[in-house]
Amino acid sequence: MRSVTFDAYGLALSRVLYPAWERLRGRPTFDLLATLRRTERASLDELTAMRLGFLRRLVRHAYHHTEHYRRAFDAVGLEPEDIRTLDDLPRIPVLERAVAQTSVEQRTASWPAVAVSKTTSGSTGQPLEVRFSAESRHWRDATRWRGFGWGGYQMGDKAMHLWGVPAVAPTRFQRAKLVVDRKLRRDVYANCMVRSRENLLGMVQTIVRERPQVIAGYAQAIADLARFVNAEKLRAWDTIPVVYGAERLWPHDRADVAAAFGDAVFETYGCREFMLMGSECEAHDGLHESVENLVIELLVRQADGTFRLARPGEQGEVAVTDLHNLACPFVRYLTGDLATAQAYAPCACGRTLPRFGPVEGRVTDTMRDADGNPVEGILFNILFLNMAKHARQFQVVQRADGRLTLKVVPTGAELPSAAETLIREFVGKHLRGVPFEIEVVREISLSGAGKLRRVIVEPRAKAN
Numbered sequence: 001m002r003s004v005t006f007d008a009y010g011l012a013l014s015r016v017l018y019p020a021w022e023r024l025r026g027r028p029t030f031d032l033l034a035t036l037r038r039t040e041r042a043s044l045d046e047l048t049a050m051r052l053g054f055l056r057r058l059v060r061h062a063y064h065h066t067e068h069y070r071r072a073f074d075a076v077g078l079e080p081e082d083i084r085t086l087d088d089l090p091r092i093p094v095l096e097r098a099v100a101q102t103s104v105e106q107r108t109a110s111w112p113a114v115a116v117s118k119t120t121s122g123s124t125g126q127p128l129e130v131r132f133s134a135e136s137r138h139w140r141d142a143t144r145w146r147g148f149g150w151g152g153y154q155m156g157d158k159a160m161h162l163w164g165v166p167a168v169a170p171t172r173f174q175r176a177k178l179v180v181d182r183k184l185r186r187d188v189y190a191n192c193m194v195r196s197r198e199n200l201l202g203m204v205q206t207i208v209r210e211r212p213q214v215i216a217g218y219a220q221a222i223a224d225l226a227r228f229v230n231a232e233k234l235r236a237w238d239t240i241p242v243v244y245g246a247e248r249l250w251p252h253d254r255a256d257v258a259a260a261f262g263d264a265v266f267e268t269y270g271c272r273e274f275m276l277m278g279s280e281c282e283a284h285d286g287l288h289e290s291v292e293n294l295v296i297e298l299l300v301r302q303a304d305g306t307f308r309l310a311r312p313g314e315q316g317e318v319a320v321t322d323l324h325n326l327a328c329p330f331v332r333y334l335t336g337d338l339a340t341a342q343a344y345a346p347c348a349c350g351r352t353l354p355r356f357g358p359v360e361g362r363v364t365d366t367m368r369d370a371d372g373n374p375v376e377g378i379l380f381n382i383l384f385l386n387m388a389k390h391a392r393q394f395q396v397v398q399r400a401d402g403r404l405t406l407k408v409v410p411t412g413a414e415l416p417s418a419a420e421t422l423i424r425e426f427v428g429k430h431l432r433g434v435p436f437e438i439e440v441v442r443e444i445s446l447s448g449a450g451k452l453r454r455v456i457v458e459p460r461a462k463a464n
């Protein structure tokens with residue numbers, strides 16, 4: 001299990017430096033984290049009362065302070081006071097992603113102030129601006145640290161992140177800030193986008209040299225690294241907990257990861273819109289929902305266009321209500337992911353938070369460069385995050401012969417040449433030697449359940 005070596009710096013970080021830093025910045029993350037560690041075992045009555053209070057506050061605020069929700073409520077003859085129990089939530093119309101994209105201004109409330117604004121490409125390849133309040137940020141941070149903690153990733157731990165690279169080079173100031181930030185946190189970052197032998201070997205050397213207490217990152221990158229470690233018999237460490245997300249880890253991947261890093265393997269489910277929505281506990285039996293911060297509904301779209309809740313064992317579209325973001329509310333927002341509903345049952349870990357999963361929406365195919373090295377599909381999300389101004393939607397298809405087609409729906413009449421140059425440089429750098437073309441289109445057709453797959457890799461004919 002975890003290394004028992006006395007880690008004075010880690011202790012100081014988690015107990016003294018972080019809390020002091022957060023308080024200095026006026027962030028109540030630590031107090032919230034303490035609260036969440038209590039409420040994860042609270043009675044269902046207490047949890048329900050807590051969420052209902054937050055929900056009613058959110059609904060009242062959204063109705064009185066945003067143009068979008070006032071109109072949406074009026075259109076169906078609903079008043080905020082009609083939401084008396086959590087069961088009344090389905091009376092509020094859902095927020096489709098396409099509407100969320102075009103209603104940012106109308107959903108932005110007259111108060112509180114927007115503390116953070118960022119763009120997400122989500123799992124559907126269509127960029128969306130997300131704005132949230134300071135309160136929401138604190139809840140997000142605390143929720144994330146709680147969920148990571150179940151997987152053995154505590155604040156102050158030395159973590160190795162298998163993550164992507166920004167598509168646009170950061171400014172010198174941003175770079176300097178990042179270096180200080182990472183040094184303070186002792187984290188190690190490995191660019192996992194291209195999984196060449198050289199790159200994978202570099203990651204193994206980093207693990208041996210840096211001795212991280214936890215590995216976090218994209219599911220498929222961790223799985224590729226694990227397979228490399230196993231095939232080359234490079235494991236030279238005890239169990240290192242693995243916290244993964246952003247993509248699906250299939251059962252055979254999980255076995256590979258366990259063989260390489262031990263069986264402390266934990267799934268997390270989050271997105272840029274809301275951060276951590278669910279995480280796996282030590283019972284490894286589904287994802288506990290972050291109920292103090294969100295309401296997750298799994299909805300089945302019916303023939304007449306209405307929705308019903310998915311039954312246990314049934315898959316539904318993930319709809320999220322963000323309880324603490326009053327600045328630009330998301331109520332019943334359809335994320336584009338699919339997840340399986342679970343009947344409520346107490347978890348072996350003793351936590352009372354309901355569970356759901358697995359999440360099916362995050363299927364990203366892994367591409368190949370000209371030498372056959374695996375290349376992360378999420379790479380293109382990173383690229384298009386930086387191109388939200390120019391592109392509304394994208395899809396990447398790698399044909400059986402390796403050729404790449406990049407379909408782009410521009411925001412304006414055409415794709416600016418600067419944007420095209422950026423794409424060409426980016427693809428040339430990460431998918432070395434792969435011939436590709438950019439196809440500017442008006443729309444991209446949706447596949448099952450309104451879901452757009454952003455990276456499609458066509459199966460290759462057996463070449464060897």
Ligand SMILES: [Zn+2]
Nearest residue numbers: 281283347349
């Ligand atoms: Zn549990």
